[in-house]
Amino acid sequence: MTRLGDSGKYNFHQMMISSVLYPAQVMINVATRYKDLKNENQYLLQENAKLRLMNDLRIQETMENRRLRNFLRFPANPNYSVRLAQVVARDPNRVNSSVIINLGLKDSVVSGMPVFTPRGLVGRLSMVMNNHSHVQLLYDFGSKVSVMENRSRTIGILESLNARDLSFRFPAHAEVFVGDTIVTSGLGGVFPKGVSVGIVENILEDEVKVLLKARVKLFQNPHYIEEIFVLYKENDQIYYGDLP
């Protein structure tokens, strides 16, 4: 028999009962706290995503200010609102080109809105239904995003290489090296400028000799997303109203 300590506070059967009950108590505690934790987690994730996005935008502003310090004024970046969405289904095909989220027309989302996580860009809304939407991931062969290398400001196109890797096509004379960061360029009007996308893994030869191709590793692997954020930003280049 085990007797713990001379104080007589714990004996064998108490220790046994305590040991057996402990996991169940932990489980019950976790279960009762689950809802609160979930709400708290959602709030923190939302806060985190917003701060990350703001940070990305601030970095771009700083760089912009440094380059263009002779100017006195710049238009401020609009303060976009974000909303958390749950991923409810994924593309079951071999090429994972889309996910479905639980936000739809009833949540005022529209096609083309950017989708991201605190780590980086994921894709954009491609099809919006009443209570759910399809997100076109960056891995999709139809996805072409205007991006730039953050250090040299080289602008290029980000597209799917083989449905698992992404390629960044840029001019052959540009100085892009392994380890450089890729962010959105803001061109095209869909994605705001400066959202983190990924990092250059290696440089490849392109079939077109005037271009080079870099394999990009995304900061956020779309295969492992469970919650994502929708940026309430409509496409700048699309006129939604009736033509005069």
Added chain:
Amino acid sequence: MKVAFTIILGIVIIIFQSSAVRFLEILGYVPDLRLIFVVYVALRSGSIAGMSAGFWTGFVFDVYSYENLGSSTLAGTVVGYLSGLANIHVIEMDRYSKVFLLSLAFLLHDSIYVLFLQSLQVSFVEYLTEHTLGAGIYTVIIGAMFIFIWEWKDQANESR
């Protein structure tokens, strides 16, 4: 009854494949339960049933695609039809032949599927080795387990 069971099974597999299959992920690969289902239906009920199973499941899968619309439907239909045809007309299959057929079905499915992948920047062979091989091996292992259980169950029923 049998048809209803097959339809319900197909729906369950589609839902599982699109929402919960990531829990089975190993080294970034997930099994293609839909293909196992199509081959199962083809072996069980013949080529027309296999073709229908391949068509309808592929049709649902294509809802998620943007660039390669119709590729899953076509690949599933062809694989379902040929699997049923092989079982009836070519050879009386034992369990190992069925596993081999599943492997061939997987290869054929992905070969048809990849032909429709527009904008693919890598070669056909590179795609197959990078994407198909891992998922194929995993699917065949899961499928083999299923086939062995199915055969064992059939043998147990016959011996009664």
